[in-house]
Amino acid sequence: MVKAIRVSGLTKFYGDLLAVDHISFEVEEGEIFGLLGPNGAGKTTTIKMLTTLLRPSDGTAEVCGYDIRREPDAVRRVIGIVFQEPSLDLELTGRENMEFHARLYDVPKGEMDARIEELLQLVELQDWADRLVRAYSGGMRRRLEIARSLLHHPRVLFLDEPTLGLDPQSRRHVWSYISRINREEGVTIILTTHYMEEADQLCDRVAIIDKGRIVALDTPEKLKGIVGGDVLTLEVGPEAKRLMEAIRRRGLARNIQMVRGQITLMEKDGEALIPVLLRLAEEVGVSVNSVSLRKPSLDDVFLYFTGERIRSQAPEPMMMWRMRMMRRGR
């Protein structure tokens, strides 16, 4: 059976800079597939190569069985794209932007108007159809772009950071459209994001990408399973290194990472470990400002594989103690 996408050894150099480093993966038909990674990891470059906007330096890929190097026109006909930066004509109305796209993709005249109406309704923009896009909010523009990308019934839809810069409410809106499109139109979706929640909630499978390479690829559940049962985070400060070495010496956790004065441990029975760690901190004379315990997120998976965080802000903890050490005490 033909895979929706088959990537083999895809590589892109910008001069000396290796942006995408021989990546390979496959996407099944009907899947929502996520490329998760920090800015500059090579996600957008990958998407641009898969959508024929950039020529690969090495390797290739097939989209619906068409080779991106040898058959770019055939690839363009079966894909839809929503770019990271908006690609609308602000001086045209929403409907005119849609009509432009429909004509370029040769959507039959008889079908065009009904299809545009249907999609504008899907993204709830029918009342705005005849206003200039200039007047749209960021979220509305994104929704219009999603609707536009579906006009020609693409088999694979590429979404590059579909919710970048949107407020939380618009973000949830866009998520629900993406799931609906996937269900109702049967479109395979490949999206890039640096939001863990987005990958976690939307995607059937996620490839974690860092410095141009795929470091892990699986369902969000399985990826989080790799990390283990609990994630413990200790806010320490400048003395973090000393405490971390002590924890290592005792062999208290199988995975331990330090990012800017914050120690993260991934271990099965996190709760039982808290008093042990605090006692150890006392022993080595390091003060711990706070301890948090939670279930692993994809950010922790990223940390586990790369030793870095996708972004420095930690998600909501399951429980949190603010603990001032007694010595500083009242």
Added chain:
Amino acid sequence: MGELKAIYTIWLREMLRWRRDRASLLSSMMQPLFWLFIFGVGMGRSVRLGVSGVSYLTFLAPGVIAQNILFTAFFGGVSVLYDLEFGFLKEILVAPISRGAIVTGKVLGGATTAFIQGLIVLCLSLLLGVRYNSPLGLAASLGVMALLSMAFMALGLALASGLERAASFQRIGRFTTMPMWFLSGALWPLDQCPTWLRLLILLNPLTYGVDALRTLLIGVNKINIALSIGVLTAFTLIMLGLGTYLFSRKEA
């Protein structure tokens, strides 16, 4: 059939945008008015041309028509770079249409705008009292105006396709269009200047447009019109080819 539809689609978008942009249409009319009304009328009092029976204003008018076409068409090329900067070019580049169709649609769009503006200048000159020879010449001059519009839109587009930023296009554009205008034989007759200057003028494609328009509109002629039309046609085709080549190397 797909190609034609693609060309039409690209052209239609340019027309929709242009129709909304009344301010720029009005402001682009100011320059030809200035040249005809102030320069043409003012200079006309003190200039005696070696051309019999033709006032300076009449002599100047075909040149101002050509100039307005040059400026409108040439700077129309920048729309590719605005599309690039506003992100819309990605939408066009990723569509399953040929680069040649994109370039042709863009050129036809910009050329239509320039042609209409040239037509407006023609009407303005009539209002200012310029009298042209014959209805037939007037009709034929429309063909030359269309050709001029294509030629300079293709030039502008080829330049824009070789650049990355709209700002650099504007800078280079000012450097290019000003000499083209002054070295086109639009302001003074070709045979009344030194040889080195005449050589420069003959290297300028605009010269052939001005002369062809003058031939058809007022019957004053320095260059064989068949040669002029041949030069303009060849120039247009070369620029279209160059533009398509440069454009297809663009990565959004």
